[in-house]
Amino acid sequence: GQQLNQSPQSMFIQEGEDVSMNxxxxxxxxxxxxxxxxxxxxxxxxxxxxxxxxxxxNGRLTAQFGITRKDSFLNISASIPSDVxxxxxxxxxxxSGGSNYKLTFGKGTLLTVNP
Amino acid sequence: DTGVSQNPxxxxxxxxxxxTFRCDPISExxxxxxxxxxxxxxxxxxxxFQNEAQLEKSRLLSxxxxxxxxxxxxxxxxxxxxxxxDSAMYLCASSLPVGExxxxxxxxxxxx
Numbered sequence: 001g002q003q004l005n006q007s008p009q010s011m012f013i014q015e016g017e018d019v020s021m022n023x024x025x026x027x028x029x030x031x032x033x034x035x036x037x038x039x040x041x042x043x044x045x046x047x048x049x050x051x052x053x054x055x056x057x058n059g060r061l062t063a064q065f066g067i068t069r070k071d072s073f074l075n076i077s078a079s080i081p082s083d084v085x086x087x088x089x090x091x092x093x094x095x096s097g098g099s100n101y102k103l104t105f106g107k108g109t110l111l112t113v114n115p
Numbered sequence: 116d117t118g119v120s121q122n123p124x125x126x127x128x129x130x131x132x133x134x135t136f137r138c139d140p141i142s143e144x145x146x147x148x149x150x151x152x153x154x155x156x157x158x159x160x161x162x163x164f165q166n167e168a169q170l171e172k173s174r175l176l177s178x179x180x181x182x183x184x185x186x187x188x189x190x191x192x193x194x195x196x197x198x199x200x201d202s203a204m205y206l207c208a209s210s211l212p213v214g215e216x217x218x219x220x221x222x223x224x225x226x227x
Contacts, residue, residue, distance in 0.1 A: 041220050042206050042208075042218035043158065044218070045215055048215050090157070101146065101148070101216075102160040103148075103150075103208075103216060105158050105159075107155065107156055107157055108156075108157055
């Protein structure tokens, strides 16, 4: 099946630093989603991207939809301790009748922020 | 509206027992999804409902698993004769027909 490859697998940074992570696929996606998951909780949607080349911000978070439609990037500026968590990229694939609803997720990037 | 809710949040059961989880989606969302997440992995799709109709099931969903959404509102996921390999976080999500999926907090299942 389709796989999303996220890198890095983990990051350990100091509070205030900027962070970059990315997600690549061998297949084209028409939508890229970025979720954050805290321990013991469900994923929370951060940013949704719908168009190749699109750059979208949500507070200190900025994500880009790659031109090839096979990758996406997430940047976090001026990190704070509550940014700690696992960041997942995801994209909808497949489905009967042409509708895309099955989300495929990467394995996540674990972010640790040292105060 | 408070988002997607799931109950229970944690369940510990002995191998061979049956368990049932409940998901209450966001009220205006007619699509409901179940995913399973194991340690170190992203969520994996299990099944999907549009209103009360179950439209697709993943091959991950063995015949010991059954999901229902009888009135097109809440959904239940039942696992019969649980096995240790069923230990995972079971996540529910909901969406509008055109829109992104919003996840609940999950049910953590531990099979001993």
